Each structure stands twice: as C-alpha cells, then as structure tokens.
Amino acid sequence: MKLSHFRHVVAVSEQGSLRAAARHLNVEQSAISRSIRELENELGTPLFERHGRGAIPTKVGESFVNRAIHILNEVRRASDEVEQVRGGYTGKVVVGLSTVAHIVLLPKLLEPYRRRYPDVQLDVVEGLFPSLQSSILAGSIDFYIGPPPEYSIPPEMSQEKLFDNTRQVVARKGHPLSQATSLAELSEAKWVTTSITAKPEEELRELFAAHGLPPPKLALRAHSALTLIVSVAYSDLLAMAPSQIVEFPLISHAVVAVPVVEVLPAPPIVLVQRFGLHLTPAAELFADFARRVALQRYRQG
Incomplete structure (x- = not known):
C-alpha cells in the first residue's frame, strides 16, 4: 500500500x-x-x-x-514535527474550541502564539465535544477545549480540567426584566436553549424545579453561540449562558446579565485529547498557552 x-x-x-x-x-x-x-x-x-x-x-x-x-x-x-524540531515554523495545528474557549483563551494566546509560530496554519473548529469526538479519535483534531460531555469520555481519551465555570441569565439591554433579582420574577419569560447537552431543555427545567418553580417557556433552540447571541440581543427572549458572554467586548454592548440571586452552575472547561497522540511542538505550545491563560484566570478568581 x-x-x-x-x-x-x-x-x-x-x-x-x-x-x-x-x-x-x-x-x-x-x-x-x-x-x-x-x-x-x-x-x-x-x-x-x-x-x-x-x-x-x-x-x-x-x-x-x-x-x-x-x-x-x-x-x-510526523512531517510537521520533523520540520519544527529542526527549527522550522511551518505545519498545521487543528484545535476544537467551544464558545467559552474562544472568548476566554483565544484572545489572550493568539498573538503570542503567532509570534512564536508565524507560519504555522491554525485550523480552529468551533464546536462541542459530541460533534468533535470522532475527529479527535481519528487524529484530525489535535485536542479539544470546552465543556466535557454529560457522559464519560471514551477510555481512549484523556481529560484535563482547566478551570471551573458559572452561568448567568442573559437579556438584551433595555429588556423589561433586566433588573430581575430572582428566577421567580422570570417565570413568565420565554427562553432560548443551547445545544450543550443532548436535552438542553432539561437543564432549565431542572433548575426551575429545584427552586420550586414551574417549567420555563421554551421558544427557540440555538445550535451556535451566534444564534443565541442574536436571538437574545434582538428579542425579548432570555438565555442561560456562560458568564463570559456578557464580559466579551464584541457582545457586551448588546446584552446584560440579569442579577438573579440563584447560583447557576456550569460545566468546567477541560482539555481533551486522544491517549498516545504525540502532539507536534506547535500543537503542544498552543495547549500550553491555553493552560497558562486558564491558570491566570483561576488565580484571579
């Protein structure tokens, strides 16, 4: 062959x-x-x-x-690694990043990484673990950073936690409920759900049930961060989203966090890769930069 x-x-x-x-x-x-x-x-x-x-x-x-x-x-x-070990700066690195990884990690590591490997082609795939799992196993994606799946990862993969996370209720600026202080005040609102889990509507229902509230009214399911942001920014729909959404400069002008007192848990952000997959120096440096940014964020609380 x-x-x-x-x-x-x-x-x-x-x-x-x-x-x-x-x-x-x-x-x-x-x-x-x-x-x-x-x-x-x-x-x-x-x-x-x-x-x-x-x-x-x-x-x-x-x-x-x-x-x-x-x-x-x-x-x-193997070809990329030989070139990089010899001191070259070419090759290709493929990473899978969730929305949170894009917002928290990529802005802080991209320029330092590009200075170190200016001619390496970065292939960034936006998505969540379930949609990227087969590509990680096949080696098409070097590693994934984002929330873990709700089920255990396959034994062929390793998982490393980078930082814990939280969520907030998000609304457009000027929303009539933007100053609500409890989920009870949001019981009549309509919601956008995400596709982080297999049954995302259950997340909201379980959260409301835990506080003795009736199920929320679900109006739209978003399969991308862009859909969620646009839906919230240009309607009266609410969403439960990672806290970083309202901190991101490109988004913060359009949405606000609703200051409810309830704690809204979120899955941690992890790095997943296939066991036995030897990363090239360029891929390993990207992962190391992500660890450094995550560690700095964790230390800052």
Whole structure:
C-alpha cells in the first residue's frame, strides 16, 4: 500500500464519487480508479458500492477509511514535527474550541502564539465535544477545549480540567426584566436553549424545579453561540449562558446579565485529547498557552 492509496480512498469517501475525488485532489480519475482497484485486489474485498451517482463505502470500506484517515493524520503530524524540531515554523495545528474557549483563551494566546509560530496554519473548529469526538479519535483534531460531555469520555481519551465555570441569565439591554433579582420574577419569560447537552431543555427545567418553580417557556433552540447571541440581543427572549458572554467586548454592548440571586452552575472547561497522540511542538505550545491563560484566570478568581 502507498500513501496515495490512502489519500485516494479517503477522498472518494469524503467527496462521494471518483469524479469528485479526482477533482478535489487535482488528479486524473483513472488514477483514483486504479488505486481503488489495487486496494480491493490486495484486500480481497470491495471497499465501495458503485451506483449511478457515486460510490458509498461498504462496511469493510468504512473501517479501512477510518484507519486511512488516522494514518494520513499521523503522517502529516510526523512531517510537521520533523520540520519544527529542526527549527522550522511551518505545519498545521487543528484545535476544537467551544464558545467559552474562544472568548476566554483565544484572545489572550493568539498573538503570542503567532509570534512564536508565524507560519504555522491554525485550523480552529468551533464546536462541542459530541460533534468533535470522532475527529479527535481519528487524529484530525489535535485536542479539544470546552465543556466535557454529560457522559464519560471514551477510555481512549484523556481529560484535563482547566478551570471551573458559572452561568448567568442573559437579556438584551433595555429588556423589561433586566433588573430581575430572582428566577421567580422570570417565570413568565420565554427562553432560548443551547445545544450543550443532548436535552438542553432539561437543564432549565431542572433548575426551575429545584427552586420550586414551574417549567420555563421554551421558544427557540440555538445550535451556535451566534444564534443565541442574536436571538437574545434582538428579542425579548432570555438565555442561560456562560458568564463570559456578557464580559466579551464584541457582545457586551448588546446584552446584560440579569442579577438573579440563584447560583447557576456550569460545566468546567477541560482539555481533551486522544491517549498516545504525540502532539507536534506547535500543537503542544498552543495547549500550553491555553493552560497558562486558564491558570491566570483561576488565580484571579
């Protein structure tokens, strides 16, 4: 097997057809066809089911593609590490960051990191652990920083807590309930829920129930921080969001924290990576900068 075989089979899987894979890799379609045929002959089994509109991996093909992705990621990482150990500043670092990680960590570490590795390509993927888990396991993402999943992480991964966190009720500036001091005063309001957990509406219901209040009225489910911020800033909807939202300069002009007396717990912010994944110097430095910023924030209370 050659690395070109792995690249071709992954491209066909991701692009959905041999023609699209050839266009994506800028090679002749005949080269893709030859690679797939050689692999299937060597393995003694079909890797794709061909049909009029393209190609779909077989069960064996799915397993092979997953392994091929892992191999290509390791090859890319090995090449980057050799260059960086030799004193070079090129390569690629892929990190998954939640909204809180974007707001708390990235502004303080980005410029120092860029000064150290000005020519390293940073690939920042916004998301939460459940949507990024498969990419972390495959090595496509070096590590993830954000709230942990509500379930235990897989045994193939390690988890390191960076700092604890809290949440606040968030409203637009000028909201008629912006000066409320208890959840009871918000019982008639309508809410935006997030997608941090599998059943985000349960978070609000459990919180209200714990204080002897009826279930809140849920009006919108946000699958991104941008949706949540826009929904709150341009309507009378309320949200329970990480405390950092109202501290962020790009957002603070539009929303305020409602000063309720109840404590609103939030999951901690953690760093998750795959066991046995040896980070390149550039990736390790990014993680180390994130630890330093988190430690400074923790010391500041």
